[in-house]
Amino acid sequence: MRLTGRVVDELAEAARRSRPEECCGVLLAEWGDPGLGARFLPSDNHAAVDRRHKYQLDYRVHLRAVEAETQLGAMILAYCHSHPAAPASPSPTDAALACPGATYLIVGLAPRLELRAWRWTGERFVEEAVQVVGERDQ
Numbered sequence: 001m002r003l004t005g006r007v008v009d010e011l012a013e014a015a016r017r018s019r020p021e022e023c024c025g026v027l028l029a030e031w032g033d034p035g036l037g038a039r040f041l042p043s044d045n046h047a048a049v050d051r052r053h054k055y056q057l058d059y060r061v062h063l064r065a066v067e068a069e070t071q072l073g074a075m076i077l078a079y080c081h082s083h084p085a086a087p088a089s090p091s092p093t094d095a096a097l098a099c100p101g102a103t104y105l106i107v108g109l110a111p112r113l114e115l116r117a118w119r120w121t122g123e124r125f126v127e128e129a130v131q132v133v134g135e136r137d138q
Contacts, residue, residue, distance in 0.1 A: 001035060001037060001077065001078065001103070001105070001117050001128055001129065001130050001131070002035055002036045002037065002130075002131045002132070002133050003027075003036075003037040003115070003130060003131070003132050003133070004036065004037065004038050004132075004133060004134045005132055005133070005134040006134070007027070007037050007038065007039070007040050008115065008132050010040045010042070011025075011040055011080060011105070011107050011115065012107065012113055014040075014042050014082070014107075015082035015084065015107040015109055015113075016109070018045065018082065018084070019082075019084040019109060020052050020084050020085065021045055021051035021052055021084065022045055022047075022051060022052065022053070022054065022055040022081050022082050022083065022084060023042065023045065023055070023080075023081065023082045023107070024042075024043050024045050024055040024056070024057050024079070024080060024081040024082075025040055025041050025042040025043045025057070025061065025079075025080045025081075026040075026041045026043070026057070026061060026062065026064075026065040026076055026078075026079060026080065027039070027040055027041075027076070027077045027078040027079070027080050027105055028040075028041065028065060028068055028074045028075065028076060028077060029074060029075050029076075029077040030073075030074055031072070031073030031074060031075075032073075034075055034077070035077075036133070037077050037078065037105075039068075039074070040080065041061050041064055041065055042061070043057045043058045043061035043062075044058050046058050052084065052085070053091070053093060054093055055081045057079070077103065078102075078103040078104060078105040078117060079102060079103070079104050079105070080104070080105045080106075080107065081094075081104070081105075081106060081107070082106070082107040082108070082109060083106055083107070083108045083109065083110070084109050084110070085109070085110050086108060086109075086110055087108040087110065087111075087114060088106040088107060088108030088114045088115060088116040089106070089108070089116065089118075090104065090106065090118050090125045094106075094118075094125075095120070095124075095125065098120035098125070099120065100120055100121065100122035101119070101120070101121075101122075102119070102120055103117055103118065103119045103120075103128060104117070104118050104119075104120065104125075105117045105118075105130075106118065115130055116130060117129075117130050
């Protein structure tokens with residue numbers, strides 16, 4: 001997976017701003033370059049409890065992502081969330097809520113900022129490489 005520098009900045013800012021709770025959103029790739037995460041759709045965290053360790057996308061953001069797929073030719077590249085006080089590795093909660101075949105981009109804030117992508121096979125997470133292309137603002 002490749003990410004634009006702008007998207008990396010947006011993800012990092014969303015994670016920092018929502019701390020101590022998890023942030024979440026959807027990463028879209030544009031038609032013609034399905035491996036490039038070029039657009040981040042942030043979402044409020046609608047988890048009913050324990051937003052420090054759980055997230056739930058706003059259904060309206062997910063609907064916007066699906067509409068972008070059907071109307072604009074974009075594709076959902078990954079579902080994003082942060083770990084405000086932990087590294088960017090999947091938690092047992094992440095595994096319990098994961099959908100087979102989906103990729104999850106996790107923004108870890110502790111001990112330092114890191115972004116890692118994980119695809120859920122239905123049994124375990126497999127890490128996918130993340131490459132930043134283009135310049136970052138920060």
